[in-house]
Amino acid sequence: MSTIDKNLTSFIDIAADSDFSIHNLPYGIFSEAADGKRRAGVAIGEQVLDLSVLETEGLLSLDGGSYFDQPTLNAFIDSGRNNWTKTRTTIQALLSNASETLRDNTELQKKALFKQADVTMHLPVQVPGFTDFYSSKEHATNVGTMFRDPNNALLPNWTEMPVGYNGRASTVIVSGTDVIRPSGQLKPNADDRPIFSPCKRLDFELETAFVVGKGNNIGQPIAVDEAADHIFGMVLLNDWSARDIQKWEYVPLGPFNAKTFASEVSPWIVTMDALAPFKTSCPTQEPKPLAYLNEKAADSSFDITLSVELLPENANEATVVCETNFKYMYWSMAQQLTHHTITGCKVEVGDMMGSGTISGPTPDSYGSMLEIAWNATKPVTLKGGEIRSFIEDGDTVIMKGYSEKDGIRVGFGEVRGKVLPALTFDFDK
Numbered sequence: 001m002s003t004i005d006k007n008l009t010s011f012i013d014i015a016a017d018s019d020f021s022i023h024n025l026p027y028g029i030f031s032e033a034a035d036g037k038r039r040a041g042v043a044i045g046e047q048v049l050d051l052s053v054l055e056t057e058g059l060l061s062l063d064g065g066s067y068f069d070q071p072t073l074n075a076f077i078d079s080g081r082n083n084w085t086k087t088r089t090t091i092q093a094l095l096s097n098a099s100e101t102l103r104d105n106t107e108l109q110k111k112a113l114f115k116q117a118d119v120t121m122h123l124p125v126q127v128p129g130f131t132d133f134y135s136s137k138e139h140a141t142n143v144g145t146m147f148r149d150p151n152n153a154l155l156p157n158w159t160e161m162p163v164g165y166n167g168r169a170s171t172v173i174v175s176g177t178d179v180i181r182p183s184g185q186l187k188p189n190a191d192d193r194p195i196f197s198p199c200k201r202l203d204f205e206l207e208t209a210f211v212v213g214k215g216n217n218i219g220q221p222i223a224v225d226e227a228a229d230h231i232f233g234m235v236l237l238n239d240w241s242a243r244d245i246q247k248w249e250y251v252p253l254g255p256f257n258a259k260t261f262a263s264e265v266s267p268w269i270v271t272m273d274a275l276a277p278f279k280t281s282c283p284t285q286e287p288k289p290l291a292y293l294n295e296k297a298a299d300s301s302f303d304i305t306l307s308v309e310l311l312p313e314n315a316n317e318a319t320v321v322c323e324t325n326f327k328y329m330y331w332s333m334a335q336q337l338t339h340h341t342i343t344g345c346k347v348e349v350g351d352m353m354g355s356g357t358i359s360g361p362t363p364d365s366y367g368s369m370l371e372i373a374w375n376a377t378k379p380v381t382l383k384g385g386e387i388r389s390f391i392e393d394g395d396t397v398i399m400k401g402y403s404e405k406d407g408i409r410v411g412f413g414e415v416r417g418k419v420l421p422a423l424t425f426d427f428d429k
């Protein structure tokens with residue numbers, strides 16, 4: 001699965017720069033109307049292939065029953081790797097130029113293929129748990145430099161383990177969902193008591209997340225060299241953050257309300273099989289990790305190009321404010337999953353694990369406005385002349401990601417979210 005078959009082409013017209021080639025086939029949940037029946041599909045070019053139709057027509061028969069006429073992908077993912085492989089192989093064959101089954105059956109195409117522009121996408125999985133890591137050395141160093149001692153930017157435990165926290169699965173939302181500016185306790189003046197106010201330093205965090213494809217039993221850790229077998233695929237993640245709420249609340253127990261209001265993900269899950277040709281090595285880890293985190297695999301990361309665009313409400317064009325790559329991540333997904341379970345923590349199918357902000361080594365590759373505008377000391381000028389240090393009401397944040405090799409592209413599409421004004425409160429009632 002780690003090589004690209006360049007001879008594999010589809011009868012469907014697919015642009016060369018499309019994220020959704022026949023080499024990708026990411027899974028999602030869609031409906032024809034916003035409140036319509038949800039079922040599973042894969043993206044191919046600008047279209048969605050309805051997998052429930054393939055099941056009904058007897059073209060996609062899997063072990064254990066039917067999985068795609070359902071409102072989430074959890075049952076399919078839980079059915080196991082044999083079914084993952086069989087489904088991917090079957091769909092690639094049906095969509096290929098070499099197969100007449102779908103290519104020459106216009107009636108079946110009418111039933112099974114929909115324009116992506118005409119459907120509504122939904123959260124692809126029911127998310128039992130959400131965890132967010134802090135695994136970019138560049139990001140952690142930047143934040144430590146800003147708020148602590150530049151000479152000791154990283155805390156002593158950072159290079160010893162993948163640091164993370166348990167977030168809120170209940171506020172994992174799908175791309176296109178508006179985000180209401182959160183309100184909470186802020187402390188603008190160190191000498192005064194805190195105030196209750198809308199967040200004034202709303203930020204994005206450019207991340208990916210992996211979806212757990214195989215759980216474990218409580219008390220039974222997942223070994224680092226077996227962790228890849230427990231990961232189904234990846235999505236893009238905008239882990240929205242309220243920096244001023246965070247600054248006041250994070251001591252002594254870390255992120256809480258600053259991170260609970262919205263974690264926005266792309267609707268398509270790109271499988272690890274699709275990403276396999278783009279494997280690469282992690283940065284050198286020094287000191288060498290403890291034995292339980294020491295991977296045998298030399299290529300446990302992925303070459304994924306990532307970007308962030310900012311579009312003000314009345315602007316005609318978005319501004320690219322970040323261009324970076326997943327390969328900069330210090331800790332791998334396997335190490336994250338193993339560390340998460342090392343004490344016996346149980347993870348479940350559909351759990352999402354955020355990478356943490358993905359920042360590169362240069363200012364144009366920083367993965368948050370906190371870093372890009374360096375805590376509001378270096379504001380950014382957007383196309384059209386507007387200035388930003390953090391995200392304002394009406395702004396839309398757009399994140400994109402793809403891998404490309406030998407002319408073959410495997411992408412995630414985008415995660416897009418618009419910020420709405422904070423709610424008003426009358427506490428005197």
